[in-house]
Amino acid sequence: MIGVLDWELSTLGHPLVDLAFNSQAWRMAPDENGGLLGCPLAEMGIPAEAEYLDHYYELSRASERLTAFHQVFAMFRGAVGSAGVAARGDLGNSVLPDAANVGRHLAHAYATRGMALIANDP
Secondary structure, eight states: OOOOOOTTTOOOOOHHHHHHHHTGGGGSOTTTTSOOTTSOHHHHTOOOHHHHHHHHHHHHTOSSOOOHHHHHHHHHHHHHHHHHHHHHHHHTOOSSTTHHHHHHHHHHHHHHHHHHHHHHOO
16 A cells, blocks of 8 residues: 545645645644644654744745645634534434534634634734
8 A cells, every 4th residue: 555545635736725734733732633732742753843844845945935824724624624524423424423523623623723823813
């Protein structure tokens, strides 16, 4: 096996939207979809978000940089996807017995993080 793709997310999007989605972990808490916020990153061997982004920019040679718009878009995309998980859980169309609760929790977390990014954008 070379890899596994999530059919809902395996699309070719704008590189910075994909990067924002990929870097969400640094802005989410561990109980928010396994985020890294507040974790001892150095002890875990995980780079800081800025270091991760700098490495991406270096390898991609991209001239554009990630903005609050991209990050907020990714958070609200996560909120909508999580709301869909909750809806499927409510309808009994999920293999996860707690899908409705998990989906609601994550939808709220993503939306809250997105709103915080908006509030902090100069």
